[in-house]
Amino acid sequence: MTKSEYHPFAVTRREFFALAAAVPFAAAPSAKHLPVGLELYSVRDALKKDLMGTVRDVARLGYECVEFYAPYYDWTLDYARQVRKELDDLGIYCYSTHNDLRSFSQDGIGKAIDLNHILGTRFVVLAHPGNVSGIEGWKRVAETVNKANDILMGKELHAGYHNHDLEWKPVEGQMPIELLSANFDKSIMLQLDVGTCVAAGGNPVTWIERNPGRIRSMHCKDWSPEKGYKVLFGEGVAPWKKIFAAAESTGGIEYYLIEQEGSEYSEIETAERCLKAFRQMRA
Numbered sequence: 001m002t003k004s005e006y007h008p009f010a011v012t013r014r015e016f017f018a019l020a021a022a023v024p025f026a027a028a029p030s031a032k033h034l035p036v037g038l039e040l041y042s043v044r045d046a047l048k049k050d051l052m053g054t055v056r057d058v059a060r061l062g063y064e065c066v067e068f069y070a071p072y073y074d075w076t077l078d079y080a081r082q083v084r085k086e087l088d089d090l091g092i093y094c095y096s097t098h099n100d101l102r103s104f105s106q107d108g109i110g111k112a113i114d115l116n117h118i119l120g121t122r123f124v125v126l127a128h129p130g131n132v133s134g135i136e137g138w139k140r141v142a143e144t145v146n147k148a149n150d151i152l153m154g155k156e157l158h159a160g161y162h163n164h165d166l167e168w169k170p171v172e173g174q175m176p177i178e179l180l181s182a183n184f185d186k187s188i189m190l191q192l193d194v195g196t197c198v199a200a201g202g203n204p205v206t207w208i209e210r211n212p213g214r215i216r217s218m219h220c221k222d223w224s225p226e227k228g229y230k231v232l233f234g235e236g237v238a239p240w241k242k243i244f245a246a247a248e249s250t251g252g253i254e255y256y257l258i259e260q261e262g263s264e265y266s267e268i269e270t271a272e273r274c275l276k277a278f279r280q281m282r283a
Contacts, residue, residue, distance in 0.1 A: 032248070035093070036278055037065030039219055039259040043267040044069075052086050059090040061272050067257050068119070069098040070127060073112065080118040087119070095255055096123035096160060096191070096217060101130055104148040104159070113155050123189050123217070124152055125160035135172045135179065142183035149188050160189035162219070168200035177202075181211060190214045192251075193259070195221030195229055198238050205239065208246040215251035218243075219259040220278060229261040233274035233281075240281050 038058050040047055046054040058066060066087075075083070087094060103112035103124055112124055126148075129141045149159035161184065167177040181190060192215050197204045208215050222236030223229055234240060247253035258278060263270045 034248070034253060035064040035095075035255040036275065037067060037092075037095070037255060037257045038063045038271055038275075039067045039069065039098070039257045041069045041098070042258065042260040042271055042274075046267050051083070055083075055086055055092075056090060057268055058271065059092050061268070061275055063092065063258075063271075063275060065093040065095055065255060065257075067096050067098060068094060070100045072097060072115065073099065073102060073108075075115060077114055077118060080115050084118050084120065094119045094121050096121055096125050096189075096257075098125050098127035098162065100127060101144070104144050109148055109151055113152065113157065116157055117155070121157070123158050123160040123191075124148070125162050125189070125191055127162050128164060132166075132176075135174055135176075138171065138174075138176045138179050139183065142180050145180075145188060146183070146185050149185055153187065158187055158189060160191045160217070162191040163193050163196060165196040165200035168197060168202040177207075181214075186214065188214075189216045191216075192218040193221060194218060194238050194243060195223040195236070195259075198236070199223045199228070205242045205246045208243070208251040212250045213252035215247055216254045217257060218247060218251075218253065219257050220274075221259040221261070230263050232263055232270065232277065233258060233260070234277040244282055 040054070040058070043054050043058065046057070055066060072080075097112075097116055097119065099112060102108035104126055116124055126145055129138075132138055132141060145159050145161055152159055161180060163177060167180065168175065184190070190211055192204060192207065194204050197207065220233055220240075221229060222231050222233050222238050224231040224236040227236075256278070258271070258274045260267075260270050260274055263273075265273065
């Protein structure tokens with residue numbers, strides 16, 4: 001059984017490139033304004049040196065929101081309040097944070113709730129499940145996220161899950177991404193990382209259409225066979241206009257987040273170039 005025969009969301013490399021090259025693209029809806037932000041892992045080196053200054057630089061580029069990643073969990077609550085004040089002064093938002101398993105543990109979820117309340121976020125996203133062994137391991141991941149979501153909902157927050165490429169690779173005859181989608185509570189956000197989906201041979205458009213209302217944010221990261229994730233947004237093989245159309249008509253998208261793992265340009269220039277390309281693509 002081939003990968004594409006096994007998995008309805010997978011396509012062969014040839015099929016996907018044909019999809020990416022197809023014209024005309026479906027037009028993405030433009031009437032509704034959707035914020036575009038930056039996953040701050042994109043500027044991780046600058047962030048380590050000067051967090052506040054980097055957030056100001058990102059805001060000056062025109063980003064409307066930011067997503068802090070796992071190291072934010074080590075902040076004190078007082079420092080989180082300082083960050084929130086900076087966001088408010090800049091007029092930008094933090095709708096979600098990326099978290100490791102500490103934020104989903106019985107001992108650690110309380111601090112995650114406190115930090116996210118201060119930042120004004122809505123989604124506490126599990127960025128990576130750690131080492132997962134077999135299908136039973138993936139079932140435990142779903143159970144962990146569901147239990148955390150039950151607690152978070154009582155605090156006016158929701159859990160989210162961010163995919164990498166491993167969720168799109170068969171394990172014991174099953175696709176982990178399908179198992180998670182089927183076992184998660186429907187209120188849990190499925191934060192789609194487009195680049196890793198594409199790199200693993202998945203079809204992001206079909207995935208969005210099969211999960212209506214659950215793709216409430218996505219990481220707009222591109223991929224190409226030549227440059228991998230180092231390609232700038234819009235210069236890889238992801239069919240962005242089809243993705244936008246599906247996300248905005250079916251997926252329930254509420255905000256976009258550009259993510260870049262690196263390029264030939266500086267972090268800030270990379271973020272600037274990607275934002276410009278994003279705006280042109282959605283125009």
